[in-house]
Amino acid sequence: MNEESILIKPVFELGPLIITNTVLTTWAIMGAIWILAWLISRRLRIEPGPLQTAAEGIVSSIEDAVAAVTPQHARRIMPFIGSLWIFLVIANLSGLIPSVHAPTRDLSATAALAIVVFLSTHWFGIRIQGLKNYLRHYLAPSPILLPFNLISEITRTVALAVRLFGNMMSLEMAALLILLVAGFLAPVPILMLHIVEALVQAYIFGMLALIYVAGGIQSQQLRENKQGDSHA
Amino acid sequence: MELSWSTFLLEIINFLVLVWILKRFLYKPVLDVIARRRTGIEDQLAEAQRHHDEADTLKAEYENRLADWDQERQQARDALAQELNEERARQMEVLQTTLAQEREKAQVAESRRRAEAARGIEHHALQQSAQFAARLFTHAAGPELETRLFDLLVDNLSSLSSEQIAALSTQWGEPPEVIMVASAYPFAEDRRQRLEETLTEVTGLSVPVDYQQTPDLLAGLHITIGAWVLHANVRDELKAFAEFAYAAG
The missing domain is CATH 1.20.5 (Single alpha-helices involved in coiled-coils or other helix-helix interfaces)
Known part of the structure; x- marks a missing residue:
């Protein structure tokens, strides 16, 4: 392992698209998830086995977490947020596999996920509240705050992408530096920290995405509830 | 990056x-x-x-x-x-x-x-x-008692009314051939004669009288005229007394 191994390298080109090792790893992760999900869904029974129990536990936990934040729209948001958590956990932990680099140490991948979160926030907000009601929340509590709201939308998206990229990149970089300085097996404690950090970053990214989406959905409802309380 | x-x-x-x-x-x-x-x-x-x-x-x-x-x-x-x-x-x-x-x-x-x-x-x-x-x-008992009983018998027979004598005559049925007289002691001749006269007077029968001595009578006479028996002695009177007393009791 050398310092070039951490860099993003193009593997091949597919027309105008350059396929990097990040994309290949992502495809591999997607393939593994697809096969595992297919195996699980093929053998679902009313009385579950160990694998089905684990799958049901994961899905139920994700649904409960989403329902705790936005109970009325949990079923609609849960596939998106759950996919973020599952993908990020596997993608972050994939860096522990020798000669495999986590896709999330690539700013292009984390930026793509952040953009997806950004777009999905508006998508769910407009779908659920309508365009007019959704756009109105940028003027709350005062139209003066409109520029700040717009800047907040951009900065939090950038922060979402950079936070995940920076943490995962730094973990791999630290492991590489320790390996270069101290030698074989020395980075093992760092790798254990990698596990914790991977889970924490996946949780943070998914939870922030959930809060952003729920905030976009519930801002109009909160305003209506406040108006209802004031009239009462 | x-x-x-x-x-x-x-x-x-x-x-x-x-x-x-x-x-x-x-x-x-x-x-x-x-x-x-x-x-x-x-x-x-x-x-x-x-x-x-x-x-x-x-x-x-x-x-x-x-x-x-x-x-x-x-x-x-x-x-x-x-x-x-x-x-x-x-x-x-x-x-x-x-x-x-x-x-x-x-x-x-x-x-x-x-x-x-x-x-x-x-x-x-x-x-x-x-x-x-x-x-x-x-x-x-003794001959004196028998004499007194004999006198009492003769007096009673002599004092019977004609209706009583007629009633007695129906009791002996056919006239007997002999009248039997038993006494406890020897019967003297004068008393025999007096008895026969009284019997003839009462019964109207003139039949011989047969005399017997029966000491069991104690004292008195036992006269049998056909079916009629006259108990005028101590033994039969005592027996009759006992029977009558028992029947009355």
């Missing part, structure tokens, strides 16, 4: 595809099976609740039925007890009546037995007194 637009676009597409894959192959089937299990559990709970309600209903029904049975049993028991008391009272009454009748019968039998015993004792006493008198007269 540079942004690759190819990677950026492909990652967006990849994630959207991944969302579709997970939704199609994981979330939907798993949530469906959880929903089916929850529905099954709710159905089982509803079924259990229905069974529980039915059991409660049956329990209440059986309790009511048991209460009714207890009440009917108590009523039957009371009726039986009342019937037993009435039957017992009736049987006691019958028993007391029977006992009273038996007691009365026993008292009658006892009084009868006592009367019989008294009569026996009295008869025995009379016989003993007759024997005592006979024994007394065996030593005390």
Whole structure:
């Protein structure tokens, strides 16, 4: 392992698209998830086995977490947020596999996920509240705050992408530096920290995405509830 | 650190595809099976609740039925007890009546037995007194007594009315060939003559008289005229006295 191994390298080109090792790893992760999900869904029974129990536990936990934040729209948001958590956990932990680099140490991948979160926030907000009601929340509590709201939308998206990229990149970089300085097996404690950090970053990214989406959905409802309380 | 637009676009597409894959192959089937299990559990709970309600209903029904049975049993028991008391009272009454009748019968039998015993004792006493008198007269009687009895007999026969004599004549039936006269002591000639005259006067018969001496008579005469027997002696009088006394008692 050398310092070039951490860099993003193009593997091949597919027309105008350059396929990097990040994309290949992502495809591999997607393939593994697809096969595992297919195996699980093929053998679902009313009385579950160990694998089905684990799958049901994961899905139920994700649904409960989403329902705790936005109970009325949990079923609609849960596939998106759950996919973020599952993908990020596997993608972050994939860096522990020798000669495999986590896709999330690539700013292009984390930026793509952040953009997806950004777009999905508006998508769910407009779908659920309508365009007019959704756009109105940028003027709350005062139209003066409109520029700040717009800047907040951009900065939090950038922060979402950079936070995940920076943490995962730094973990791999630290492991590489320790390996270069101290030698074989020395980075093992760092790798254990990698596990914790991977889970924490996946949780943070998914939870922030959930809060952003729920905030976009519930801002109009909160305003209506406040108006209802004031009239009462 | 540079942004690759190819990677950026492909990652967006990849994630959207991944969302579709997970939704199609994981979330939907798993949530469906959880929903089916929850529905099954709710159905089982509803079924259990229905069974529980039915059991409660049956329990209440059986309790009511048991209460009714207890009440009917108590009523039957009371009726039986009342019937037993009435039957017992009736049987006691019958028993007391029977006992009273038996007691009365026993008292009658006892009084009868006592009367019989008294009569026996009295008869025995009379016989003993007759024997005592006979024994007394065996030593005390003598020709004087016989003479007085003879005089008393002749006086009585002489004083009979014609109706009495006619009644006596019907008792001996056919006229006898002989009149038998027994005495305890030897009968003197003058008394024989006086007796024959009196008999001829009373009976109107003129038949021979046969005289016999019978010491058992103690004193007095025993005259047999056909079927008519005249006891004018101490032995027969004592016997007659005892018989009459016993018959009167």
